Amino acid sequence: MNILQEDNGTKGHFYIALDGKEIAAMHYVYSGPHQFIIDHTEVAEAFEGRGLGKQLLNATVKFARNKGMKIIPLCPYAKSVFDKSPEISDVLV
Numbered sequence: 001m002n003i004l005q006e007d008n009g010t011k012g013h014f015y016i017a018l019d020g021k022e023i024a025a026m027h028y029v030y031s032g033p034h035q036f037i038i039d040h041t042e043v044a045e046a047f048e049g050r051g052l053g054k055q056l057l058n059a060t061v062k063f064a065r066n067k068g069m070k071i072i073p074l075c076p077y078a079k080s081v082f083d084k085s086p087e088i089s090d091v092l093v
Contacts, residue, residue, distance in 0.1 A: 001052075003059045014059045016052055023047050026056035026078070028071075035070040035093055038078040057081050057088075064091040 001016045015025040024047060027040040038060060043052050057078055064071050070093045073079040082092060 001055075003055060005059070005063070014056045014063075016056070024052040024056060026053070026060055026075075028060065031072065034068065035072060036064070037072045038075045041075050041077040053077055054081065061088045061091050 001018065003014055003016055005014050006012050009030075011027070011029040013025050013027040015022050017023065022044075024043040025041070026038060028036045028038050030036045038057075041053050041056065043050075060071070060078075063069075069091070071078075071082075071091045072093050073082050082088060
């Protein structure tokens with residue numbers, strides 16, 4: 001499954017689609033020129049437990065690193081993964 005991104009310059013999201021329908025998404029909003037907030041993650045119930053949320057977070061971390069940005073994880077899911085994953089803490093504010 002490919003991870004796609006939509007970004008309008010003020011907010012955006014990474015998502016996974018299947019047959020044209022979004023089945024998982026991680027939403028973010030910019031909070032300055034060098035940081036953004038992950039504010040929501042959702043995975044369709046039929047696809048829970050397959051690691052889609054983690055794939056989305058990994059794509060978001062890669063995006064932040066490539067852009068030289070920092071992340072504020074307000075979403076409970078994203079925050080819990082950051083708390084357990086010191087290898088991605090370099091992108092935290």
